Amino acid sequence: MVGVRHNGDALSEGIINKAQFGICLGDLFMLLDVMSNSSKANLDEFDTDHLPRGTLAKQIENKSTCDFWRCSVCTYDNDDSLLFCELCGALHDSPNVFENKGENEVYSIRNNSISVMAKALFARMPHRTTKKSSPTDLPLRIDSMSDEFNAKASLNTLHERFTVLTSKRSVSIVPFRFDILSPDDMVSQGKNFSRMHQKDKYVPSIPNMALPSGLDENEVVRVLPHCEELDTSPACLYEVVSNIASTDDVKSQILSCNLPHLKLDKRSKNNKKAIPLDKYKPGKWVYEQGLETLSQLNIAVVGHVDSGKSTLCGRLLHLLGRISNKEIHKYQKEAKEKGKGSFAYAWAMDDSVEERERGITMTVAIAHFESKNSRVVLLDSPGHKDFVPNMISGVAQADAAILVVDASKGSFEAGMGIHGVGQTKEHAQLIRSFGVEQIVVAVNKMDAVQYAQERFDYIKFQLSSFLRSCGFKETHITWIPLSAMENQNLVTLASDVRLIWYHGVCLLDAIDSLYTPERDVFKPLLLPICDVISSHSLGQIAACGKLEAGAIRQGSKVLVMPSGELATVRYIERDSQACALARTGDHVAVSLQGLDGVNLVPGGVLCHPDFPVSIASLLELKILVLDIKMPILIGSHVEFHIHHAKEAARVTKIISLINQKGGDTSKGSRLLVSRQSAIIEVSLDRPVCVEEFSGCRALGRVVLRASGVTVAVGIVSRVIAEDLP
Numbered sequence: 001m002v003g004v005r006h007n008g009d010a011l012s013e014g015i016i017n018k019a020q021f022g023i024c025l026g027d028l029f030m031l032l033d034v035m036s037n038s039s040k041a042n043l044d045e046f047d048t049d050h051l052p053r054g055t056l057a058k059q060i061e062n063k064s065t066c067d068f069w070r071c072s073v074c075t076y077d078n079d080d081s082l083l084f085c086e087l088c089g090a091l092h093d094s095p096n097v098f099e100n101k102g103e104n105e106v107y108s109i110r111n112n113s114i115s116v117m118a119k120a121l122f123a124r125m126p127h128r129t130t131k132k133s134s135p136t137d138l139p140l141r142i143d144s145m146s147d148e149f150n151a152k153a154s155l156n157t158l159h160e161r162f163t164v165l166t167s168k169r170s171v172s173i174v175p176f177r178f179d180i181l182s183p184d185d186m187v188s189q190g191k192n193f194s195r196m197h198q199k200d201k202y203v204p205s206i207p208n209m210a211l212p213s214g215l216d217e218n219e220v221v222r223v224l225p226h227c228e229e230l231d232t233s234p235a236c237l238y239e240v241v242s243n244i245a246s247t248d249d250v251k252s253q254i255l256s257c258n259l260p261h262l263k264l265d266k267r268s269k270n271n272k273k274a275i276p277l278d279k280y281k282p283g284k285w286v287y288e289q290g291l292e293t294l295s296q297l298n299i300a301v302v303g304h305v306d307s308g309k310s311t312l313c314g315r316l317l318h319l320l321g322r323i324s325n326k327e328i329h330k331y332q333k334e335a336k337e338k339g340k341g342s343f344a345y346a347w348a349m350d351d352s353v354e355e356r357e358r359g360i361t362m363t364v365a366i367a368h369f370e371s372k373n374s375r376v377v378l379l380d381s382p383g384h385k386d387f388v389p390n391m392i393s394g395v396a397q398a399d400a401a402i403l404v405v406d407a408s409k410g411s412f413e414a415g416m417g418i419h420g421v422g423q424t425k426e427h428a429q430l431i432r433s434f435g436v437e438q439i440v441v442a443v444n445k446m447d448a449v450q451y452a453q454e455r456f457d458y459i460k461f462q463l464s465s466f467l468r469s470c471g472f473k474e475t476h477i478t479w480i481p482l483s484a485m486e487n488q489n490l491v492t493l494a495s496d497v498r499l500i501w502y503h504g505v506c507l508l509d510a511i512d513s514l515y516t517p518e519r520d521v522f523k524p525l526l527l528p529i530c531d532v533i534s535s536h537s538l539g540q541i542a543a544c545g546k547l548e549a550g551a552i553r554q555g556s557k558v559l560v561m562p563s564g565e566l567a568t569v570r571y572i573e574r575d576s577q578a579c580a581l582a583r584t585g586d587h588v589a590v591s592l593q594g595l596d597g598v599n600l601v602p603g604g605v606l607c608h609p610d611f612p613v614s615i616a617s618l619l620e621l622k623i624l625v626l627d628i629k630m631p632i633l634i635g636s637h638v639e640f641h642i643h644h645a646k647e648a649a650r651v652t653k654i655i656s657l658i659n660q661k662g663g664d665t666s667k668g669s670r671l672l673v674s675r676q677s678a679i680i681e682v683s684l685d686r687p688v689c690v691e692e693f694s695g696c697r698a699l700g701r702v703v704l705r706a707s708g709v710t711v712a713v714g715i716v717s718r719v720i721a722e723d724l725p
């Protein structure tokens with residue numbers, strides 16, 4: 001603990017107890033607050049009883065005559081009236097400020113007592129031209145009150161306090177509101193709008209297939225005046241679309257639509273020139289084969305640790321016949337032997353020794369079942385905060401989500417972050433930032449609260465406002481009280497009379513009512529690799545992942561990025577069954593031949609040889625800063641997550657702040673605090689496979705984390721410089 005106190009009687013007497021110390025620190029921050037507002041009017045309003053006696057008060061009065069002082073930590077030139085650095089929050093360390101004068105003072109902070117790491121952190125900060133560097137002579141002192149004295153701790157405290165002060169002062173920045181515009185929405189809004197209207201005029205039979213890149217639906221309607229009479233079978237539709245694409249005026253439109261996508265010097269390793277996206281024509285097999293199969297719906301199961309996600313998935317699969325009674329009995333017996341009887345259903349998903357011993361999920365487990373309308377892929381994510389990066393990898397593939405909430409007393413509150421960071425909130429923010437719009441909130445463990453309606457209503461009330469603030473629409477949220485353990489409201493409506501007050505649907509019906517998002521089937525292949533496995537049935541190593549665009553079949557040539565090696569698809573498995581082809585949205589395992597296995601890595605991408613994905617390490621991002629304790633500075637180190645890739649990165653520029661009210665931007669800043677939106681530049685340690693968000697959403701969404709916490713979510717607005725494979 002550090003006692004910061006201005007010159008006064010108590011100090012000269014040298015006896016200050018901890019209670020007094022608290023008041024002193026409070027006084028200091030009040031002063032900092034007043035001074036940072038730099039307003040004489042404020043000073044007049046300030047309670048003079050709290051003002052320090054003597055010279056500090058004079059300083060405040062005289063501050064209008066001061067110039068600048070240079071911070072010894074970040075070298076930023078501050079207004080002389082500030083007692084702490086405006087940029088990094090370090091205390092003004094002029095000799096007069098922290099000098100030991102009193103006989104009874106034990107410690108002082110001097111220039112060289114600021115950590116070397118802190119200096120390194122700010123080494124690249126821009127400097128403001130110094131008018132004059134004159135040290136103030138504020139007689140502030142650092143006094144030690146106990147053995148807990150720690151300069152680093154005091155710096156952190158000041159950083160935190162500084163963040164609060166700064167956010168108060170940034171009056172021109174309207175706090176971000178999820179329900180108005182997210183960076184994600186800003187880019188997608190116009191595109192969605194033009195894609196949606198008049199949709200059923202011409203694609204009633206294949207609502208989930210997007211048109212080839214650049215084709216506007218209005219154009220289709222204009223060129224085809226009698227579209228109501230058209231044969232709307234997929235094959236005919238494809239022909240129509242191809243013909244339209246070849247008419248001259250539409251071609252020029254397509255070209256202008258796609259100008260941002262043209263990458264002039266993009267080449268694959270075999271030196272083929274990259275072809276403009278609008279030149280891509282999918283093979284006929286894409287729309288002719290296998291349309292009779294149900295579309296695939298990928299659902300991420302997320303939520304706070306121990307909320308019952310794995311138990312819920314295991315129970316659901318058992319009820320649907322995907323796990324046999326024999327298997328469940330085996331899990332029950334084994335779990336009981338290990339003293340973890342309650343985890344029997346969870347063991348159906350948690351199959352590694354470590355996961356079972358620790359009783360937590362560590363990696364995303366994948367399971368399949370068929371509902372009335374779709375082939376469902378369940379992505380059971382880890383809830384523990386240490387495994388959020390793995391959870392991000394699962395969420396990156398999701399079309400919808402089941403947010404599992406533990407209804408029992410104290411557990412729901414923990415998930416909401418009452419005692420620190422709660423993963424219910426973090427997961428909800430992450431799934432929304434990955435473009436998931438539909439969410440089923442499974443309020444689990446209702447048996448632990450006697451299926452009380454009051455508890456369910458309380459949870460719904462608390463969580464719904466947060467979900468709305470994340471950007472979820474009320475109509476896309478389904479609330480279900482259930483018990484995975486006692487099989488209530490899972491595949492049939494509840495049998496327990498205590499749930500008589502609930503009149504909604506069961507979980508399976510809620511899943512069936514989820515719609516499959518629009519798929520980019522007619523675009524070139526993009527398959528981000530989430531895992532690399534060696535499988536007996538597949539014969540050799542295989543890449544697992546969800547197709548984000550295009551389609552593949554056995555014999556297709558694919559480019560393996562970032563290595564740039566060409567390979568041939570040997571075998572495809574979907575839901576552990578061999579299949580001839582896979583389309584956008586399908587989660588598959590693809591075995592490849594003709595490549596060196598070391599080049600097949602999670603975080604890589606399989607793509608069409610003529611349309612290689614970009615590889616880059618310098619990116620421009622539009623981000624939304626979440627609730628953070630430490631500001632994001634130029635030079636801050638972050639963990640950069642994009643689809644299944646994770647890379648160390650550094651914030652190199654804060655280009656501009658986004659004013660959410662007007663949607664326009666104001667000039668750059670030196671730091672970002674909670675709830676601000678900004679355009680920034682990041683430099684990655686190693687290049688990743690990436691696409692601009694406007695070109696491919698799935699490969700253009702990013703998450704920034706630092707110190708084990710998600711600090712910002714956003715999109716790739718520009719690939720600044722591409723690297724070659």
Ligand code: GTP
Pocket residue numbers: 303304305306307308309310311312342343346359360361362381382383384444445446447448482483484485486
């Ligand atoms: P992580 O993956 O580690 O985040 O945990 P999880 O959310 O998958 O939880 P898991 O399924 O492993 O269950 C955690 C504990 O909650 C186990 O002891 C389960 O028996 C218990 N549990 C799960 N569902 C219910 C329920 O409906 N009622 C009660 N009372 N307990 C449940």
Ligand code: MG
Pocket residue numbers: 309310311346350360361380381382383
């Ligand atoms: Mg689990």
